Amino acid sequence: MGCATCDARLQYGRAASAPAGCGNRGLCVTGGCNKLNTYDWLSPLHRETERQPFPWVEVRFKNTRKEFFYCPPELRVRQGDVVCTQGTPGVDVGVVELVGPLVKIQMKKVGFDYEKESSPRRVLRLARQSDIDRWQKAIAREKEALPVVRQQAASHGLDIKVTDVEFQGDGTKILVYYLADERVDFRKLVKNLAHTLGVRVEMRQLGARQEAGLVGGLGSCGRELCCATWLRDFRTVNTSAARYQFLSINSQKLAGQCGKLKCCLNYELDMYLEAFEQLPSYKEPLEFVQGKAEAVKVDIFKKLYTYECCWEPGLFFTLEAEKVEEILRANKEGHKPEAPVAIAKTYIQKIIGQDEDSSDTEELEWVSGQAHLLDKATGLEGLERKGKNKQKKKRKKTQRKNGEEEKEH
Numbered sequence: 001m002g003c004a005t006c007d008a009r010l011q012y013g014r015a016a017s018a019p020a021g022c023g024n025r026g027l028c029v030t031g032g033c034n035k036l037n038t039y040d041w042l043s044p045l046h047r048e049t050e051r052q053p054f055p056w057v058e059v060r061f062k063n064t065r066k067e068f069f070y071c072p073p074e075l076r077v078r079q080g081d082v083v084c085t086q087g088t089p090g091v092d093v094g095v096v097e098l099v100g101p102l103v104k105i106q107m108k109k110v111g112f113d114y115e116k117e118s119s120p121r122r123v124l125r126l127a128r129q130s131d132i133d134r135w136q137k138a139i140a141r142e143k144e145a146l147p148v149v150r151q152q153a154a155s156h157g158l159d160i161k162v163t164d165v166e167f168q169g170d171g172t173k174i175l176v177y178y179l180a181d182e183r184v185d186f187r188k189l190v191k192n193l194a195h196t197l198g199v200r201v202e203m204r205q206l207g208a209r210q211e212a213g214l215v216g217g218l219g220s221c222g223r224e225l226c227c228a229t230w231l232r233d234f235r236t237v238n239t240s241a242a243r244y245q246f247l248s249i250n251s252q253k254l255a256g257q258c259g260k261l262k263c264c265l266n267y268e269l270d271m272y273l274e275a276f277e278q279l280p281s282y283k284e285p286l287e288f289v290q291g292k293a294e295a296v297k298v299d300i301f302k303k304l305y306t307y308e309c310c311w312e313p314g315l316f317f318t319l320e321a322e323k324v325e326e327i328l329r330a331n332k333e334g335h336k337p338e339a340p341v342a343i344a345k346t347y348i349q350k351i352i353g354q355d356e357d358s359s360d361t362e363e364l365e366w367v368s369g370q371a372h373l374l375d376k377a378t379g380l381e382g383l384e385r386k387g388k389n390k391q392k393k394k395r396k397k398t399q400r401k402n403g404e405e406e407k408e409h
Contacts (some may be wrong), residue, residue, distance in 0.1 A: 056114055057123060058098040058106055059085055062166045066097060066232075068112055070120040082127040084169065093127055093135040093169025110233065131169065138167035145197060149176055152196070156189050163211050173200040179211055209234045212258035219256065219264075226263055237261040241269045244276070246297050275300040280325040285310070287331045288339035293317075309339070 057071045069085050071077055081096045098106060107114060114120070127135070142165050150162045161179040168174070174197060186203055193201045206214065213227030227234070242254055242265055256262045276282075282295040282305060291311035298305055303321040308314075317340055319327075330337060 054099075054101055054103055056103050056107070057083075057096050058103050059083065059094040059123070060097040061092065061094040065166070067094075067121070068103070068107060068114065069123045070114075070117075071099075071123040075123060075126065077123065077126065082132060084124045084127050084131055086121040086124060087168050087170070087173065090168055090172045091124065091131075091170045093131055134171060135169045138169060138171040141167055141171070145174060148196060149193060152189055152192055153178075153186075156186075156192075158184055158186060158189060160184055160186070163206060164214055167199075171199065173202065176201060176203050177206050177211075177214060178203060179206055179208070207234070208258040208260055209263070212256065217257050219262075220253075221264075225257065227258075231263060234263065235266060237263060237265050241265040244269060244272050272300060279303065279321050280305075280328055284328060286324070286327050287336050289336050290339045293339070 053073060055071055055073060056068055057077060058066055059069055060066045067085075071083075075083075077083060077096050077099060079096055079099055083094060083096055085092050085094060145167070146162070146165050149165055153160055153162055159180065159182070162176060163179060164177045166175040166177070174193075176193075190201045190203065209227055212225060213231070216228040217225055219225050237260065239249060239261070242249060242261070245265070245268065247254065247265075254261055254265065276298075279298070279300065282298050285292040285294045286307060291309065293307040293309050296306055296308050296316070304318050305321065305324050306316055306318045308316050319340070327337060
């Protein structure tokens with residue numbers, strides 16, 4: 001997903017054959033192929049002559065890792081600058097993602113209170129060419145270190161999945177991202193890795209959603225994963241979100257690449273909840289003379305309710321929201337109207353019980369007004385098709401029997 005015209009490798013003195021795009025770890029000049037890049041929509045309002053600019057910046061290091069640093073006003077950093085920051089310990093190198101008042105909004109979003117930071121981590125300086133060269137050498141070591149870490153973890157018999165590794169900008173420390181279902185004692189692993197790689201080792205556990213954002217990929221919608229492009233706060237997704245939207249509870253369809261429920265189930269949930277406040281309740285069954293009917297589907301856009309008859313399982317009918325509200329009001333007053341499925345019931349019996357010699361193909365006269373009998377996906381059309389297939393099989397069976405009798409004669 002890199003840009004064909006990316007000239008970051010020329011700007012920072014790389015070989016012309018080096019891959020461009022997301023592999024540039026934030027050095028893309030266009031800013032369009034970075035993971036979790038943020039558009040500074042307040043940039044037209046920034047003033048160079050501002051007396052007291054907001055002294056904090058957001059710095060991105062790799063993939064989903066972003067942190068806030070105190071930046072002395074005399075440095076005058078801008079979005080896209082490569083800076084050296086305080087590591088833990090040492091010096092790390094990253095790219096400035098946001099500056100100005102938008103940083104304060106991001107802090108509030110993730111719950112970072114900069115006023116309580118007594119000794120905040122600082123931006124040390126703008127990165128020199130020597131810092132960038134050392135940083136690129138550290139990045140090149142990651143491909144070699146990843147299989148070593150996985151091999152060491154397997155040899156120690158640890159039940160963990162090593163997803164990725166990240167070297168600090170000065171090459172003195174390595175972050176190991178892993179997944180584990182239970183608590184793991186990796187003290188021996190850290191000791192052996194530090195001896196093998198010659199650097200400090202820090203193990204950092206990830207969740208399933210964070211791993212998907214770290215690895216990246218394409219979703220079922222055909223677009224890049226939200227967690228790999230812009231989504232940072234992973235909110236809990238319940239099956240109730242799918243139920244409110246009347247989606248089938250199918251784990252294969254509702255689960256994302258992380259194996260959890262898709263985050264996009266929450267995107268339209270508020271709209272559905274707001275729409276249901278203006279519509280009659282679908283949880284209350286409708287009471288008719290023949291019996292009760294329970295809602296199986298609600299189309300909030302067309303304001304149509306699809307019900308299944310409890311006295312005749314598999315029999316469906318559709319009503320408009322106004323008619324549903326009218327019936328519910330009548331039920332509360334103790335009245336039970338006639339069910340709008342009498343014609344449909346006789347029609348179904350006619351199709352299923354049709355003789356093989358009968359060539360009548362009378363179509364159902366759909367009831368006009370509020371009651372639209374049976375949903376196309378689950379109603380009469382399917383039953384009519386089933387009846388015709390049954391007749392066809394009977395006809396073939398009769399022809400085969402007649403053919404065998406003629407051969408015998």
